[in-house]
Amino acid sequence: MNGISALRVIVGAELRAMRNRLLKGNRTRLVALVIVLLLAIPFLGGGTFTVGATAGHFLPFSVDPLLSAAFTGLSLLMLLIGFPTVIASLFVGRDLLQLVVAPVRTRDIFVARLVTAMSANILISGVLLAAVLGLGAGAGAPLIYFPVALLLIAVQVLVVTSLQAILMTVIVRWVPARLARDVAAAVAGLTGAALYLTWNLSLRQTFRRTARPDVSGLTSLVQRIDWLPTTWPGHALTAIASGSVAVALVWVLATVLLAAILVAMAELLYERTLLVGLGVFGDAPAIWRRRSTVRPSPQPYPLRGEGSPYFAIARKDWLGFRRDVRRLTRLLPALLLPVGYAAALSQPARSLSGFWSNAALITFLSMFMASALSLPSIPSERRGFQLLRMAPLSMWLLLRAKVFIAFPVVVATMLVFSVAVAVISKSGVAQLLELVVLGLWLAAGFVSISVSGGAIDPRFDATDDRRSVGLVGSLAAIGGSLGFAVLSLGALALFLFGGQAASGAGNLGPIPSTPAVGFAMIFGGVALLAFCASLVGALLWIANSRLRSFEASIAST
Amino acid sequence: MSPSPSATTAAVEARQLVKRYGALAAVDGVSFQAMRGEVFGFLGANGAGKTTTLRMLCGLLRPTSGTALIDGIDIQAQPLAAKARLGYLDEEPFVHPHLTGREFLDFVADLYRMPRGVQREERMSRLLNLFDLAKKDGDLIGSYSHGMRQKIGLASLLIREPSVLLLDEPTNGLDPRSARLVKDLLEELAARGTTVLLSTHILEVAQALCRRVAIIDRGRIVAIGSMDELRVQAGSEGANLEDLFLKLTAGPESREMIERLLDAGS
Numbered sequence: 174m175n176g177i178s179a180l181r182v183i184v185g186a187e188l189r190a191m192r193n194r195l196l197k198g199n200r201t202r203l204v205a206l207v208i209v210l211l212l213a214i215p216f217l218g219g220g221t222f223t224v225g226a227t228a229g230h231f232l233p234f235s236v237d238p239l240l241s242a243a244f245t246g247l248s249l250l251m252l253l254i255g256f257p258t259v260i261a262s263l264f265v266g267r268d269l270l271q272l273v274v275a276p277v278r279t280r281d282i283f284v285a286r287l288v289t290a291m292s293a294n295i296l297i298s299g300v301l302l303a304a305v306l307g308l309g310a311g312a313g314a315p316l317i318y319f320p321v322a323l324l325l326i327a328v329q330v331l332v333v334t335s336l337q338a339i340l341m342t343v344i345v346r347w348v349p350a351r352l353a354r355d356v357a358a359a360v361a362g363l364t365g366a367a368l369y370l371t372w373n374l375s376l377r378q379t380f381r382r383t384a385r386p387d388v389s390g391l392t393s394l395v396q397r398i399d400w401l402p403t404t405w406p407g408h409a410l411t412a413i414a415s416g417s418v419a420v421a422l423v424w425v426l427a428t429v430l431l432a433a434i435l436v437a438m439a440e441l442l443y444e445r446t447l448l449v450g451l452g453v454f455g456d457a458p459a460i461w462r463r464r465s466t467v468r469p470s471p472q473p474y475p476l477r478g479e480g481s482p483y484f485a486i487a488r489k490d491w492l493g494f495r496r497d498v499r500r501l502t503r504l505l506p507a508l509l510l511p512v513g514y515a516a517a518l519s520q521p522a523r524s525l526s527g528f529w530s531n532a533a534l535i536t537f538l539s540m541f542m543a544s545a546l547s548l549p550s551i552p553s554e555r556r557g558f559q560l561l562r563m564a565p566l567s568m569w570l571l572l573r574a575k576v577f578i579a580f581p582v583v584v585a586t587m588l589v590f591s592v593a594v595a596v597i598s599k600s601g602v603a604q605l606l607e608l609v610v611l612g613l614w615l616a617a618g619f620v621s622i623s624v625s626g627g628a629i630d631p632r633f634d635a636t637d638d639r640r641s642v643g644l645v646g647s648l649a650a651i652g653g654s655l656g657f658a659v660l661s662l663g664a665l666a667l668f669l670f671g672g673q674a675a676s677g678a679g680n681l682g683p684i685p686s687t688p689a690v691g692f693a694m695i696f697g698g699v700a701l702l703a704f705c706a707s708l709v710g711a712l713l714w715i716a717n718s719r720l721r722s723f724e725a726s727i728a729s730t
Numbered sequence: 731m732s733p734s735p736s737a738t739t740a741a742v743e744a745r746q747l748v749k750r751y752g753a754l755a756a757v758d759g760v761s762f763q764a765m766r767g768e769v770f771g772f773l774g775a776n777g778a779g780k781t782t783t784l785r786m787l788c789g790l791l792r793p794t795s796g797t798a799l800i801d802g803i804d805i806q807a808q809p810l811a812a813k814a815r816l817g818y819l820d821e822e823p824f825v826h827p828h829l830t831g832r833e834f835l836d837f838v839a840d841l842y843r844m845p846r847g848v849q850r851e852e853r854m855s856r857l858l859n860l861f862d863l864a865k866k867d868g869d870l871i872g873s874y875s876h877g878m879r880q881k882i883g884l885a886s887l888l889i890r891e892p893s894v895l896l897l898d899e900p901t902n903g904l905d906p907r908s909a910r911l912v913k914d915l916l917e918e919l920a921a922r923g924t925t926v927l928l929s930t931h932i933l934e935v936a937q938a939l940c941r942r943v944a945i946i947d948r949g950r951i952v953a954i955g956s957m958d959e960l961r962v963q964a965g966s967e968g969a970n971l972e973d974l975f976l977k978l979t980a981g982p983e984s985r986e987m988i989e990r991l992l993d994a995g996s
Contacts, residue, residue, distance in 0.1 A: 429828075478846060479844075480841070480844045480845070481843070482840060485836075485841050489826060492828060496870065497828050538843060563789065563790065563816075564838075565810040565811070565813040565843075565847045566810070725731060
């Protein structure tokens with residue numbers, strides 16, 4: 174098979190597979206994806222273009238540092254976030270094995286897979302494109318600026334992807350490709366979560382500022398990193414914008430030459446990597462293979478009496494969590510958001526201050542922690558779920574076991590956080606106790622609701638915990654948690670204000686502070702708590718029924 | 731064929747089991763009995779309904795109609811009591827890849843509330859040795875080969891000595907030595923009173939081990955009985971199990987098809 178036809182066959186198969194995944198997969202997910210894209214493109218693209226145009230118009234002397242920083246920043250982002258896609262496309266995947274054993278040159282495999290490998294980087298570069306085009310428009314750049322910007326961004330994507338491929342050819346000599354992909358995915362997830370958090374929090378600050386924007390810090394930073402090749406496309410575009418054609422040509426040629434060298438190097442190293450049996454064959458080097466033998470963990474309970482399914486499931490989950498790098502790495506970004514938000518919002522300068530602000534933060538933290546830990550707890554059993562179904566234990570016991578496994582973790586996090594916010598906000602012991610009681614109640618409710626959500630609509634075949642719960646289960650968990658949170662906080666308010674009213678010390682506006690009103694409010698609080706408990710009970714009951722009637726086969730994943 | 735067991739009580743009984751998926755009847759009125767201490771063969775082509783029947787018998791699937799009894803207990807009416815008596819090994823064993831072999835056996839023993847202690851530990855060690863897994867008992871099951879997973883799956887059944895074993899292709903992926911070990915083991919277990927319901931494609935294994943076999947085709951039992959009874963049913967005196975199976979399931983003549991295919995290619 175010649176190079177062009179091999180390329181056509183491989184890329185064609187990839188495109189057909191993608192089409193089938195989209196059209197024959199979950200229709201609801203497809204519609205949601207289209208809606209998100211339709212909303213995101215004008216919002217994100219238009220917003221970035223406007224920011225770029227404003228900066229280009231009002232800061233014409235800072236176009237070079239802005240462009241250099243944009244290219245460098247986005248290249249770094251592509252390097253971190255796009256890495257898992259590059260590893261998955263070029264080094265992992267059983268479909269790659271078929272290509273390797275077929276009469277196709279490694280060069281053709283590399284080129285064909287490079288197209289897929291670049292997909293994440295191309296998506297990220299869309300943001301860069303909008304910003305760069307906006308800057309050019311704002312700075313009044315000539316028409317040639319725009320096609321050259323498009324070309325340079327495409328070249329930059331190629332540079333970053335090739336660099337990632339080169340790095341990976343080195344990494345797979347010590348670390349199995351699948352593990353590298355999982356770690357890279359965790360780094361990408363953490364980067365994404367951290368960026369989102371930073372953006373979101375700085376947005377809050379931006380609206381408070383009245384000072385004019387200052388790019389002197391950016392200029393000095395760009396001066397320090399001016400030697401980096403990632404700044405070259407920025408210099409080229411600045412030269413075009415200022416009319417220096419010769420200078421622009423030099424920078425464009427330098428960028429293209431660098432890309433050509435990196436692509437050639439990547440192809441050569443990739444070919445050698447496949448030939449020595451690394452990467453796709455997943456042949457773990459000896460240095461790593463030794464780690465697959467683990468010392469059996471000691472029994473967490475005395476070796477006496479009857480075996481306990483509770484402890485067995487808890488111990489199995491704990492060992493699985495500790496040893497499954499993929500699960501662990503996927504949990505980290507999910508945990509970063511609530512902890513980051515909670516920590517940032519509990520700063521005295523940012524918080525709403527007072528007991529209710531702390532109560533809201535604890536509610537938020539417990540809800541996210543419970544969701545991250547408990548929602549996938551039953552679907553993550555995967556084929557092992559059949560083992561539990563065949564054992565003489567009820568699904569009710571399984572649900573209870575999963576709740577009791579996650580509950581201490583959520584409570585421990587919440588306790589640490591409660592104490593921290595109480596100390597920072599100088600709350601008294603009484604308020605701390607109220608927060609702790611609230612936290613315990615919320616943790617029990619949220620964990621039960623999240624476990625139920627996972628059990629109501631489990632996807633046991635999913636290899637990724639984030640996709641292991643279907644839409645119905647996710648909605649049940651989110652809706653149930655929100656309802657539980659609102660009702661619980663309402664009950665707490667009724668208890669606190671009712672207590673004040675009963676003692677005649679309350680100041681409830683038009684509502685009279687009498688014992689009768691106070692007791693009525695406390696009774697209302699009890700009714701709300703009863704409603705909360707029945708909500709949790711109903712979800713657990715549905716989950717139990719769903720698990721008992723589950724009978725689909727579970728593919729080996 | 732192995733000698734006939736003396737016991738006569740039905741340890742596994744399927745009564746008019748039906749499983750429908752929409753208009754398709756995957757299993758259509760299957761009835762049979764496997765006696766205590768018997769190795770009973772369950773044979774059929776791919777997609778004939780063997781696995782669906784086994785999964786209804788072990789409670790993984792709810793029958794559309796009919797009853798599955800284990801030691802006389804209806805598995806749908808009293809699932810916990812019936813499940814405590816049986817062990818099911820799937821074609822692809824249900825194992826946890828992030829546990830070591832020993833941890834997995836411990837996990838299963840706890841699920842079935844087996845008493846902890848020295849006896850349990852010794853039994854685990856004996857089973858790991860028997861299946862040649864002792865040297866690998868510190869390795870994660872995820873790093874095991876298919877045959878080793880099959881063996882740890884079998885060990886997880888034997889750790890708790892169930893009175894009924896439902897095995898779906900138990901020798902699948904095993905090397906000849908391990909396959910022989912499994913055959914000997916099943917014979918010994920049957921001799922000690924364990925009922926084994928064996929679903930297999932390997933007809934030599936069925937012929938060597940099973941006193942009686944049932945042949946299922948397109949969801950229905952087409953023949954059931956000992957070898958002699960099957961020969962009478964098929965009207966083929968002196969035929970082996972393979973010939974009987976092919977005759978009773980009336981599949982297309984493969985030799986003719988192969989010739990046609992090769993002729994078309996030349």
